[in-house]
Amino acid sequence: MNLYVEVHDLIAASLRRIAASGRLPKNLDFGRFVVEPPRDPAHGDLATNAAMVYAKAARPFFSSPRDLAAEIVSTLANAPTIAGAEAAGPGFINLRLRPAAFHRLLRAALEQGPDFGRPSPARTAQMKINVEYVSANPTGPMHVGHGRGAVFGDALANLLEFAGHRVTREYYINDAGAQVDVLARSAYLRYKEALGEGTGEIPEGLYPGVYLKRVGQKLAAEFGREFLGRPEAEWLEEVRAAAIVAMMEMIRADLSALNIEHEIFFSERSLTCGKEGDLVAKAIAELRSRGLVYEGRLPRPKGQLMEDWEDREQTLFRSTAFGDDSDRPLMKSDGSYTYFASDIAYHKAKIDRGYLLLIDVWGADHGGYVKRMQAAVEALSEGRTTLDVKLCQLVQLLRCGEPLKMSKRAGDFITLRDVIDEVGVDAVRFMMLFRKNDAPLEFDLGRVIEQSKDNPVFYVQYAHARARSVLRRAREVLPEVDLSPPFLMEADLNLLQDQGETALMKLIAQYPRVVEQAAQYDEPHRIAFYLHDLASSLHAHQTRGKERPQLRFLNEERRDLTIARLALVAAVAAVLASGLGILGVSAPEEMR
RNA sequence: GCGCCCGUAGCUCAGCCGGAUAGAGCACUAGACUUCGAAUCUAGGGGCCGGGAGUUCGAAUCUCUCCGGGCGCGCCA
Numbered sequence: 001m002n003l004y005v006e007v008h009d010l011i012a013a014s015l016r017r018i019a020a021s022g023r024l025p026k027n028l029d030f031g032r033f034v035v036e037p038p039r040d041p042a043h044g045d046l047a048t049n050a051a052m053v054y055a056k057a058a059r060p061f062f063s064s065p066r067d068l069a070a071e072i073v074s075t076l077a078n079a080p081t082i083a084g085a086e087a088a089g090p091g092f093i094n095l096r097l098r099p100a101a102f103h104r105l106l107r108a109a110l111e112q113g114p115d116f117g118r119p120s121p122a123r124t125a126q127m128k129i130n131v132e133y134v135s136a137n138p139t140g141p142m143h144v145g146h147g148r149g150a151v152f153g154d155a156l157a158n159l160l161e162f163a164g165h166r167v168t169r170e171y172y173i174n175d176a177g178a179q180v181d182v183l184a185r186s187a188y189l190r191y192k193e194a195l196g197e198g199t200g201e202i203p204e205g206l207y208p209g210v211y212l213k214r215v216g217q218k219l220a221a222e223f224g225r226e227f228l229g230r231p232e233a234e235w236l237e238e239v240r241a242a243a244i245v246a247m248m249e250m251i252r253a254d255l256s257a258l259n260i261e262h263e264i265f266f267s268e269r270s271l272t273c274g275k276e277g278d279l280v281a282k283a284i285a286e287l288r289s290r291g292l293v294y295e296g297r298l299p300r301p302k303g304q305l306m307e308d309w310e311d312r313e314q315t316l317f318r319s320t321a322f323g324d325d326s327d328r329p330l331m332k333s334d335g336s337y338t339y340f341a342s343d344i345a346y347h348k349a350k351i352d353r354g355y356l357l358l359i360d361v362w363g364a365d366h367g368g369y370v371k372r373m374q375a376a377v378e379a380l381s382e383g384r385t386t387l388d389v390k391l392c393q394l395v396q397l398l399r400c401g402e403p404l405k406m407s408k409r410a411g412d413f414i415t416l417r418d419v420i421d422e423v424g425v426d427a428v429r430f431m432m433l434f435r436k437n438d439a440p441l442e443f444d445l446g447r448v449i450e451q452s453k454d455n456p457v458f459y460v461q462y463a464h465a466r467a468r469s470v471l472r473r474a475r476e477v478l479p480e481v482d483l484s485p486p487f488l489m490e491a492d493l494n495l496l497q498d499q500g501e502t503a504l505m506k507l508i509a510q511y512p513r514v515v516e517q518a519a520q521y522d523e524p525h526r527i528a529f530y531l532h533d534l535a536s537s538l539h540a541h542q543t544r545g546k547e548r549p550q551l552r553f554l555n556e557e558r559r560d561l562t563i564a565r566l567a568l569v570a571a572v573a574a575v576l577a578s579g580l581g582i583l584g585v586s587a588p589e590e591m592r
Numbered sequence: 593g594c595g596c597c598c599g600u601a602g603c604u605c606a607g608c609c610g611g612a613u614a615g616a617g618c619a620c621u622a623g624a625c626u627u628c629g630a631a632u633c634u635a636g637g638g639g640c641c642g643g644g645a646g647u648u649c650g651a652a653u654c655u656c657u658c659c660g661g662g663c664g665c666g667c668c669a
């Protein structure tokens with residue numbers, strides 16, 4: 001149920017009638033005009049730009065956008081939801097809706113609760129979507145930047161699911177390549193340490209993190225002194241495997257602390273060591289069979305120092321055929337695959353599982369990698385599957401306005417887990433989402449635990465708690481009245497006449513539109529900002545009741561009015577809870 | 593040098609598939625609690641939307657260009 005969609009349909013029908021009379025071309029693209037809340041409330045409840053959009057096409061039957069607007073207005077007179085319509089400004093049509101329209105939405109919020117705002121199946125072209133997010137290397141604890149991608153990806157997955165798509169949440173484990181060998185060597189040092197062997201300084205290039213001590217102890221417990229003094233080739237594989245398992249356990253525990261659960265953990269190593277043979281080789285062969293892989297030389301990048309540049313022939317993927325700036329190597333000089341080659345095979349695996357849309361959530365430092373990956377997906381799927389990459393910008397950690405120094409030394413590294421433990425999962429999630437994903441984010445550890453309006457997490461949760469508090473109080477004041485949603489739906493909502501009340505009703509009616517647009521543009525932050533608006537409206541109205549007691553929700557002398565107001569409060573609470581739910585943030589009953 | 597992202601109030605940021613007088617929070621100033629949670633609210637000042645050009649009836653929004661910042665640029669992931 002979405003008022004904006006209903007009115008859009010009404011206007012479209014009106015345009016169709018005008019077209020039927022020959023004064024507009026047939027087959028107008030109705031996606032071109034919008035129905036939206038006007039910026040200025042004096043312009044009514046809803047506004048549309050339809051007359052301006054089609055003014056050119058309407059000539060010579062209508063000389064101006066205003067003329068066409070007037071015609072559309074005249075055809076809307078009988079529409080049941082519309083109380084008034086007028087042409088305004090350069091050709092806008094301002095619409096006022098009958099209160100019943102907003103009442104209908106309010107009742108829907110009560111009736112549907114957490115499902116309110118879900119787009120109707122007819123509106124959503126349901127898709128099988130894969131969202132790959134986090135995918136942090138299993139070489140250490142996650143940092144705050146990973147956390148942002150994790151929360152964004154998770155909320156996006158929630159949002160797309162809410163919008164009716166079939167979503168798979170996936171994590172790609174980079175458990176192949178040089179980095180996990182470094183991990184293994186670092187863990188081996190801790191293994192020696194656990195057996196009482198002095199390790200001295202951790203050599204440059206190995207991971208110094210103390211979190212590896214536990215891995216070393218585990219290895220010592222499992223293998224005893226078996227690997228001591230042995231050459232690397234004899235222990236590397238087992239140490240590496242054990243270290244990766246330990247790191248993934250740690251990462252999964254951190255994700256769990258963020259209420260994030262992936263359905264699929266896909267191992268990079270399994271691409272070459274799995275049952276199905278070397279999938280990377282197969283993917284490359286497939287591309288080669290299409291003439292997209294060749295042996296050649298790349299030009300040396302300009303304007304950059306490359307002291308160890310060696311001009312040599314290599315195996316290249318012709319990504320320039322799909323808009324990339326350069327063709328990209330698939331093999332390293334030692335004969336192993338590049339990361340890109342593995343990633344091609346991985347994305348092929350996802351394509352083969354039947355997704356039409358792949359969404360990858362990456363850190364901004366991988367921005368240069370987007371085009372080549374899209375090229376690969378386009379090539380492998382023959383254009384059937386789209387790869388959408390969402391880049392998350394950096395997170396700047398602050399404490400009460402002061403930047404926190406993020407030293408490379410392991411000792412004073414602030415992990416994601418540290419932040420969750422300090423400020424709580426709700427604050428982390430909400431703050432990460434209270435910003436566009438491609439804008440840098442300042443995260444102030446001091447501010448997000450403040451219980452004040454400075455802190456948007458608190459502000460929104462508090463609004464929900466306050467609304468629920470009113471309902472609890474109502475049960476004391478009106479113990480004999482049934483305050484369940486089915487009963488509240490019967491309330492006489494015409495009694496809600498105050499501007500604070502109507503403002504809240506209009507915001508409730510906006511929620512389905514916000515959800516739909518957030519899903520359409522992959523922007524969960526729109527939900528967060530909407531919730532902040534809704535919370536603000538509720539706080540404002542509730543405070544008005546301090547000065548004007550007749551506006552309070554609970555009025556013992558006017559039971560019918562009180563029940564109507566409780567219906568409103570319950571609906572606001574339901575919408576707040578629904579939106580917070582999509583963001584993965586809790587909606588507390590009280591804030592104590 | 594090339595590619596991508598960003599530049600909006602003192603600060604942090606919304607708004608951007610063109611639309612009416614550019615918004616919010618913080619900070620600042622002045623106010624509002626005997627009763628539903630003042631953990632809140634109300635009001636005020638504060639802006640060449642980085643500069644310039646173009647497209648358009650109309651540009652913060654689209655295009656080009658310049659300036660400023662971030663990220664990336666073969667065999668790291």
